[in-house]
Amino acid sequence: GESVGLHLPTLSVQEGDNSIINCAYSNSASDYFIWYKQESGKGPQFIIDIRSNMDKRQGQRVTVLLNKTVKHLSLQIAATQPGDSAVYFCAEKSPGGGATNKLIFGTGTLLAVQP
Amino acid sequence: GAGVSQSPRYKVAKRGQDVALRCDPISGHVSLFWYQQALGQGPEFLTYFQNEAQLDKSGLPSDRFFAERPEGSVSTLKIQRTQQEDSAVYLCASSLRTRVEQFFGPGTRLTVL
Numbered sequence: 001g002e003s004v005g006l007h008l009p010t011l012s013v014q015e016g017d018n019s020i021i022n023c024a025y026s027n028s029a030s031d032y033f034i035w036y037k038q039e040s041g042k043g044p045q046f047i048i049d050i051r052s053n054m055d056k057r058q059g060q061r062v063t064v065l066l067n068k069t070v071k072h073l074s075l076q077i078a079a080t081q082p083g084d085s086a087v088y089f090c091a092e093k094s095p096g097g098g099a100t101n102k103l104i105f106g107t108g109t110l111l112a113v114q115p
Numbered sequence: 116g117a118g119v120s121q122s123p124r125y126k127v128a129k130r131g132q133d134v135a136l137r138c139d140p141i142s143g144h145v146s147l148f149w150y151q152q153a154l155g156q157g158p159e160f161l162t163y164f165q166n167e168a169q170l171d172k173s174g175l176p177s178d179r180f181f182a183e184r185p186e187g188s189v190s191t192l193k194i195q196r197t198q199q200e201d202s203a204v205y206l207c208a209s210s211l212r213t214r215v216e217q218f219f220g221p222g223t224r225l226t227v228l
Contacts, residue, residue, distance in 0.1 A: 034216060043119070043222050044219045046216050046217075094160075101150065102163055102174075103217065105159070106157050108155075
């Protein structure tokens with residue numbers, strides 16, 4: 001079946017360091033991925049997305065890497081700040097969703113930034 | 116501009132009560148989604164609307180769950196005869212029909228006693 005999962009449930013980093021959050025997916029037909037950030041008591045916030053025809057995409061302080069060979073993607077956050085502390089989810093557009101762009105979420109990684 | 120709003124933010128219900136959760140999507144977004152998020156888990160898809168048409172309700176866990184969007188804007192998720200296992204955060208998201216990225220509201224935290 002389809003699944004999106006994370007390798008590390010908790011990641012603790014020092015302020016200023018770079019963070020890397022990993023995610024594995026199981027369906028080779030998946031063609032679109034999104035990273036979301038969710039702070040306590042809030043809904044998921046869009047960070048960055050990537051399509052399967054790309055290997056890398058950069059945003060402001062964030063980079064997403066996609067390795068289709070091993071069905072793995074990662075989110076890199078440069079110069080991590082205390083405000084980056086949150087749960088990070090990778091989400092996959094369901095390849096069997098038809099006209100529905102429904103998303104399949106992983107279980108999340110808690111990023112804790114130590115000052 | 117305003118984002119997705121949801122009300123109430125918190126709802127406590129006694130087991131067996133009916134509840135109604137409201138979602139106001141971003142203006143102009145024809146696609147609307149409902150997700151259920153259990154504590155410590157990622158959101159799970161419940162149902163999808165394109166304008167007023169409910170095109171996918173494959174994620175609704177039982178026939179006690181019902182969603183509507185009669186005028187293609189505001190949506191209501193109704194849960195009848197609530198059970199303790201219904202306790203979760205219910206998230207609403209909207210998007211443009213041509214885009215995949217979804218914008219989420221703050222959610223409604225439902226606690227069933």
